[in-house]
Amino acid sequence: MNAIRTRAFEHGFDFTVFIPTEPKPSTPAWLPPTRLYVGFERWGLEGAAAVIEQRVLDEDGTSRPETVMESAARLKRATELKIAQQQFERSHEGTAKANAAYEEFSEALKAGTEVVRSSGVNVEYKTSQHFRIVSCDPVNLICSWYPHYMNSIEDIDLHATFYKGFPELPGFYPSFNKAAQLRSLKFRYGLVRMDYSAYVTKASPAKEFSPEQLADHLLSQLMDVAERTSRD
Structure with missing residues (x-):
């Protein structure tokens, strides 16, 4: 909250995307009422991802599909973490x-x-x-x-x-x-x-x-x- 408010004081809230993951979320008191957030319960994971992707593009970022090697690396990390958690x-x-x-x-x-x-x-x-x-x-x-x-x-x-x-x-x-x-x-x-x-x-x-x-x-x-x- 403090980090977001501090940055927003200088640059506004346009850099933010809010995606509540709890059902029936309440808007934080410090968030301007005009600032909308993504309804995860209604739009789901794909809808939230699409909004994030668009924000990246709006900031001149790039979006591309995950490569096979990147998928394999992600799976490797998840497997190693699971083993470490059990240990x-x-x-x-x-x-x-x-x-x-x-x-x-x-x-x-x-x-x-x-x-x-x-x-x-x-x-x-x-x-x-x-x-x-x-x-x-x-x-x-x-x-x-x-x-x-x-x-x-x-x-x-x-x-x-x-x-x-x-x-x-x-x-x-x-x-x-x-x-x-x-x-x-x-x-x-x-x-x-x-x-x-x-x-x-x-x-x-x-x-x-x-x-x-x-x-x-x-x-x-x-x-x-x-x-x-x-x-x-």
């Missing part, structure tokens, strides 16, 4: 990085909770060996991470579940009324590029988050869920 998930190094990421996420979640509290919202952060909990009455965000082995995080997800009320958890007292699950999200920590690992959503379309970004994302979700619940 990452089944290694001490990958497990250590995932555990460190969860600690970074936990610290960011705690710090974010303090920032929210400073704004006047009544939130509370609690933790146990496996759980990271943020409460914004009557909604509770329960995050959990259970690595079973020292050298593998294969098929291990970070779970983030929103409840109205407090569920039964080891070491905590549940709410008097049975908690109702409102939203459940899963994130896999893994190698997304050869030199970069991050949390990735299990739902489509996939999104990647650093530990700090994931903490901010979930806190924003909590505020949204709490607001919706308070209106019900």
Whole structure:
């Protein structure tokens, strides 16, 4: 956002093409209302590609079909990344990085909770060996991470579940009324590029988050869920 706005201040928004990948997207407040973007849900991948191609041509760029050698090189890169991802998930190094990421996420979640509290919202952060909990009455965000082995995080997800009320958890007292699950999200920590690992959503379309970004994302979700619940 900051990079786009800074450049747009000097050159306007004509250099941009916006293609939301989520269903029913909302226009960012900083984007001028006159700036249109491509409806990916309606026009699909080919429509989006055609718009991008036209923008390249408008800027005196060139467009050509991918050669066989380029296709082969792309396939090779994808295959090598897939192998590296599997090795990452089944290694001490990958497990250590995932555990460190969860600690970074936990610290960011705690710090974010303090920032929210400073704004006047009544939130509370609690933790146990496996759980990271943020409460914004009557909604509770329960995050959990259970690595079973020292050298593998294969098929291990970070779970983030929103409840109205407090569920039964080891070491905590549940709410008097049975908690109702409102939203459940899963994130896999893994190698997304050869030199970069991050949390990735299990739902489509996939999104990647650093530990700090994931903490901010979930806190924003909590505020949204709490607001919706308070209106019900």
